[in-house]
Structures are given as C-alpha cells and as structure tokens.
Amino acid sequence: MGRGRVELKRIENKINRQVTFSKRRNGLLKKAYELSVLCDAEVALIIFSSRGKLYEFGNVGITKTIDRYQRCSFTPQDEQxxxxxxxxxxxxxxxLKAKYESLQRTQRHLLGExxxxxxxKELQNLEKQLEGALAQARQRKTQIMIEQMEELRRRERHLGDMNKQLRLKLESEGFNLKAMESLWSSTSAAGNTAFPFQPPQTNPLDYQTEPFLQIGYQQYVQAEASNVPKSMACETNFMQGWIL
Incomplete structure (x- = not known):
C-alpha cells in the first residue's frame, strides 16, 4: 500500500514539525551533494531553521558561489x-577639470603671469578687475583704520573719565595737590631753621686719649737720607711711633 499524498501546510504539532524538518533537511542536503557529484554542478545550499540555526552546503564554497551569483545576476538593462x-x-x-584649469589660468593672469x-580686450577686462579689486582693498583698509581710530578715541575718553573720577576722589578726601606742595615747602623751611647751630668740625685724632703704636722703617730711611745724625734720627723715629 503506498503512502498517501501529504497536504502542504504548516504542521501544528511542534514535535512532528521538528522531526519533519530534520528528515527533509538531511534529504535536501543529500540531494544537493548527489547533484554536485553526478552532474559536476556548482551547488550552494543555505538553510535557517525556525530557531535561527544555520545549515549550509557548497561543493566549491558558499562565498565563491554567492560572488558568482552576484556577477551573473545583472540584466542587460542594469549593465546599460x-x-x-x-x-x-x-x-x-x-x-570640473576644465573649470579647475580655467580658474588656475585666471589666477595666473591676476598675478601678472x-x-x-x-x-x-582681455587685457582691458583684466585691468578693470584689478582696479576693482584694488579699490575694494583700499576701501576695506580705510574702514579698518577708521574702526581702530574710533576704538582709540573710546579708550581715550574712558581713561579721561577715570582720571576725572580719581581727581574728584582725591579732592573729596582732602588731598589736594596744591595743599600738599605748600605743606611740603613749609615743612622743609621749618626743618632748616630748627637747628641753626652747627657743631664745629674737629679732627678725630684730637679725641684719641690712648697711645697708638706705629711700627715701620719709612721715617728711618728718610732720616738716613737727610743730614741729621743717626742717633737723633732713631730717637725721632721712636718718638713719632707714639702719637698722642
């Protein structure tokens, strides 16, 4: 008795579905292998189960077969x-290349090359362009100089206001410049007349009360060079060694 025809629909029983998947998967892989061997065909088979598990077969490699498929899948319309x-x-x-070359040529012309x-006519147009660029550059330079002058004037006004504020603050605290100058001049005049007596200048040697011993041969040599006898020269050198 032959097997009845199986209706193609999803198997509701989970166990039967898993058993059917395993049997038919193995049969499909076997048929792919037999086809590649018997017919010398390049076969690639990829299967994903319901749980996401991968099963594959490729007699020359899955990646190589996929690359060949992508190269052969283009239609003539796609190629066109x-x-x-x-x-x-x-x-x-x-x-873009022609535009780039034109811009380079224009730049060389503006540089005079x-x-x-x-x-x-082209030279006249170039001259007009240069004159216009020069006028714009001068206008921009003048504008920058005016802005700098305005900034300097603003800073000058600010510093002047600060100077006025400081002057008012000094005057409010009673430190007027003229009053300070008069006070300084009066103080200097009073300091000059406070001590009119100046002590006489005296020689510091006059206050030396102890004898000072001086040892040397300079006066003795000078005495020998003179007409004074040696005995008087020795006595003179000895007495001059003690200075009262």
Whole structure:
C-alpha cells in the first residue's frame, strides 16, 4: 500500500514539525551533494531553521558561489544603466577639470603671469578687475583704520573719565595737590631753621686719649737720607711711633 499524498501546510504539532524538518533537511542536503557529484554542478545550499540555526552546503564554497551569483545576476538593462551612469560621472569629472584649469589660468593672469596669449580686450577686462579689486582693498583698509581710530578715541575718553573720577576722589578726601606742595615747602623751611647751630668740625685724632703704636722703617730711611745724625734720627723715629 503506498503512502498517501501529504497536504502542504504548516504542521501544528511542534514535535512532528521538528522531526519533519530534520528528515527533509538531511534529504535536501543529500540531494544537493548527489547533484554536485553526478552532474559536476556548482551547488550552494543555505538553510535557517525556525530557531535561527544555520545549515549550509557548497561543493566549491558558499562565498565563491554567492560572488558568482552576484556577477551573473545583472540584466542587460542594469549593465546599460551602469554604463550610462559611468558616462555621466566621466562627463562631470571632465567639466570640473576644465573649470579647475580655467580658474588656475585666471589666477595666473591676476598675478601678472602668462599674459602673452591675451588680446587687447582681455587685457582691458583684466585691468578693470584689478582696479576693482584694488579699490575694494583700499576701501576695506580705510574702514579698518577708521574702526581702530574710533576704538582709540573710546579708550581715550574712558581713561579721561577715570582720571576725572580719581581727581574728584582725591579732592573729596582732602588731598589736594596744591595743599600738599605748600605743606611740603613749609615743612622743609621749618626743618632748616630748627637747628641753626652747627657743631664745629674737629679732627678725630684730637679725641684719641690712648697711645697708638706705629711700627715701620719709612721715617728711618728718610732720616738716613737727610743730614741729621743717626742717633737723633732713631730717637725721632721712636718718638713719632707714639702719637698722642
């Protein structure tokens, strides 16, 4: 008796569903292996269970087969679209390159370089551009100088206000400059007349009460050079050694 036809729908029983998945999965993997061996075909099989578990088979490698599939999945329309897009990008790059070269050439002209290929009209336009740029630069310089002058004037007014405030503060506290000068002059005059008597200047040697011994041969040598006898010279040197 043959097996009856199985209705294709989700198996409600969890255990039966798991058993059916295991059997049919193994059969599918076996059929993929047999197909790759018998027919020399490149087969790749990927299975995910309901729990997220991965089962795979690839006779030459899953990654290699997927890359080959991506290369072969492009249709002629996709290839044409890619070619058109590439051509559009190439044209855009060409436009940007031409614009860049034009800007570089204009910059050289503004710097006074590579002026040979220019005609009279182009040179006149270049002259007008330079004059306009020079006028704008001078206008900006004048504006900056005016702003700096205004800032300096503002600081001057601020410092003047601070000076006035300090002067008012000093006058309110009674420290007037003229009063201080008069007070200083009167104090100096009083200091000069307070001690009119000046002590006489005396020689410090007059207050020495103790003898001072001086030992040396300078006076003795001078005495020998003179006409005084040696005995008187020795006595003179000895007496001069003691200074009262």
């Amino acid at each position: 679209h890619v070619e058109c897009e590439t051509q559009s990008w190439y044209q855009e790059v060409s436009k 590579d002026l040979g290929p220019l005609n009279i």
